[in-house]
Amino acid sequence: MLKTSRALLLLGLLGSSLVHAMDYRIETVTSGLEHPWSLAFLPDGRMLVTERVGRLRIIEQDGSLNPQPVGGVPKGFVAAQAGLMEVMLDPDFASNQQLYLSYAYGTAEANNTRLAKACLVDGQLQDVQVLFSALPAKKGAAHYGGRMAFLPDNTLVLTLGDGFDWREQAQNTSNHLGKIVRLNRDGSIPKDNPLRGQAGVAEEIYSFGHRNVQGIVYDDQLKRLYSHEHGPRGGDELNLIEPGINYGWPLITYGIDYSGAQISPYTELPGLQQPLLHWTPSVAPSSLTQYRGALFPEWQGDLFASTLAERSVRRIRLHNGKLAGQEVLFEELGERIRDVRGGPDGALYLLTDNAKGRLLRVVPSQ
Amino acid sequence: MPSKSRTLLHFLLAVLLTSVLGAVLQTQFNLANLQALGAPIPLMVRLHTTGLDLLGFSPTFAVLVICGFVFALPLAVRLARNWPAGRWLVFALAGALAVWSALTLANALLPMPTLIAANRSLAGTAGLMASGSLGALLFAMLRRPVAPAQS
Numbered sequence: 001m002l003k004t005s006r007a008l009l010l011l012g013l014l015g016s017s018l019v020h021a022m023d024y025r026i027e028t029v030t031s032g033l034e035h036p037w038s039l040a041f042l043p044d045g046r047m048l049v050t051e052r053v054g055r056l057r058i059i060e061q062d063g064s065l066n067p068q069p070v071g072g073v074p075k076g077f078v079a080a081q082a083g084l085m086e087v088m089l090d091p092d093f094a095s096n097q098q099l100y101l102s103y104a105y106g107t108a109e110a111n112n113t114r115l116a117k118a119c120l121v122d123g124q125l126q127d128v129q130v131l132f133s134a135l136p137a138k139k140g141a142a143h144y145g146g147r148m149a150f151l152p153d154n155t156l157v158l159t160l161g162d163g164f165d166w167r168e169q170a171q172n173t174s175n176h177l178g179k180i181v182r183l184n185r186d187g188s189i190p191k192d193n194p195l196r197g198q199a200g201v202a203e204e205i206y207s208f209g210h211r212n213v214q215g216i217v218y219d220d221q222l223k224r225l226y227s228h229e230h231g232p233r234g235g236d237e238l239n240l241i242e243p244g245i246n247y248g249w250p251l252i253t254y255g256i257d258y259s260g261a262q263i264s265p266y267t268e269l270p271g272l273q274q275p276l277l278h279w280t281p282s283v284a285p286s287s288l289t290q291y292r293g294a295l296f297p298e299w300q301g302d303l304f305a306s307t308l309a310e311r312s313v314r315r316i317r318l319h320n321g322k323l324a325g326q327e328v329l330f331e332e333l334g335e336r337i338r339d340v341r342g343g344p345d346g347a348l349y350l351l352t353d354n355a356k357g358r359l360l361r362v363v364p365s366q
Numbered sequence: 367m368p369s370k371s372r373t374l375l376h377f378l379l380a381v382l383l384t385s386v387l388g389a390v391l392q393t394q395f396n397l398a399n400l401q402a403l404g405a406p407i408p409l410m411v412r413l414h415t416t417g418l419d420l421l422g423f424s425p426t427f428a429v430l431v432i433c434g435f436v437f438a439l440p441l442a443v444r445l446a447r448n449w450p451a452g453r454w455l456v457f458a459l460a461g462a463l464a465v466w467s468a469l470t471l472a473n474a475l476l477p478m479p480t481l482i483a484a485n486r487s488l489a490g491t492a493g494l495m496a497s498g499s500l501g502a503l504l505f506a507m508l509r510r511p512v513a514p515a516q517s
Binding site for chain 1: 389392393396397399400402403404405407411414415418419422423425426427476477478479480481482483486
């Protein structure tokens with residue numbers, strides 16, 4: 001009886017995985033991208049892709065890569081994890097052609113993350129304005145964050161990193177290391193930012209105690225802001241972001257250092273927010289989106305996190321706003337996935353992270 | 367002349383001492399940073415964390431120490447032969463520089479800016495180097511030339 005039950009269970013699991021394997025088809029849209037980092041869909045059907053090496057590229061409606069990079073991109077600091085990161089269109093892009101870029105600024109000795117706004121006109125960026133520069137400028141080329149999202153009040157949140165060697169500074173609210181910041185579209189500080197008016201704080205801060213936040217998405221139905229961040233060895237986190245909250249790094253963590261050393265004896269302490277979930281061992285989450293397309297009805301409202309170390313996309317199922325399990329997708333590619341987006345056509349789009357990176361489209365197999 | 371196996375044993379004991387001291391130091395520097403942020407670190411937590419680092423961190427540090435000592439200690443032996451009066455100083459410096467060189471090389475070769483957290487500060491780096499000195503001095507002490515027995 002027990003054996004029969006086990007066999008049925010095994011068959012069920014096997015059947016389930018086969019269904020998933022047959023559910024979708026992955027198509028290559030564009031190849032030849034050098035460490036692509038971020039994807040944005042233009043209203044005319046073209047796409048913008050950043051390459052970490054400092055180029056902004058246009059992918060035409062037919063998927064061909066425009067050989068001429070977009071001109072006028074601000075020159076940033078390119079090394080290791082540093083470079084051009086996210087491109088995000090203004091909510092009113094169709095009328096104002098404005099977009100936002102995050103990138104590393106400075107030199108090997110003194111650098112951090114910067115946010116700029118520009119107008120895209122005839123394949124060129126014009127009127128480039130620096131809106132925000134994270135401070136202090138620090139040494140090294142790691143942990144920049146760099147993801148963005150708009151909130152319903154048209155303020156934007158920008159994720160930052162702790163610069164790796166400055167992890168304790170994630171708890172210091174007088175600087176931007178290890179923070180998520182919230183800005184108006186002109187770079188000014190919103191009047192209702194949670195720490196605004198407090199003496200000695202960086203008033204752009206929206207939340208703090210982060211390590212390296214590389215995914216953020218606003219759920220406009222449930223009015224929730226989700227983010228994920230890289231842990232060290234273990235302890236990657238999915239968080240529900242609320243204003244003024246301390247997410248604990250490095251006082252609490254589920255990870256340990258790459259050297260094997262303890263980072264903290266604690267996974268919980270009073271006053272420090274727990275993650276919704278943590279990935280241990282690390283998957284290295286690199287971007288986060290929420291699926292709202294029509295092609296995959298069963299994915300509706302679920303979160304999708306691309307991963308570098310696991311070389312997959314994690315589907316995080318949400319049921320009435322609560323976590324309802326995970327599914328590991330697209331492992332068959334065997335590639336680091338840098339970005340995952342839901343396209344206007346309902347397909348899921350992926351950017352693979354390597355020197356010959358690709359833009360992939362995931363569509364139903366039928 | 368010590369046998370090869372005795373020399374290897376002395377070498378491994380020097381590596382062990384340096385690795386243990388380095389691990390204990392790494393823990394204390396890290397816990398001091400957390401205390402400065404307001405974390406409570408009672409004695410039992412300190413001891414437990416130190417124990418975890420002895421198990422989890424010291425093997426990594428030991429690899430670096432071996433990489434440094436394998437060059438530094440034979441060199442120190444030669445130099446000390448030519449300068450017997452400076453023997454202890456030679457080994458102390460050799461141990462410290464071996465650790466510093468290994469840390470610098472690891473940071474240059476590995477993707478993370480600084481492999482070992484204590485190495486982020488001058489005091490932490492000096493502490494790790496001092497661990498190397500003590501390990502090298504243990505090696506020197508174990509290999510100390512024995513005075514001929516008087517008949």
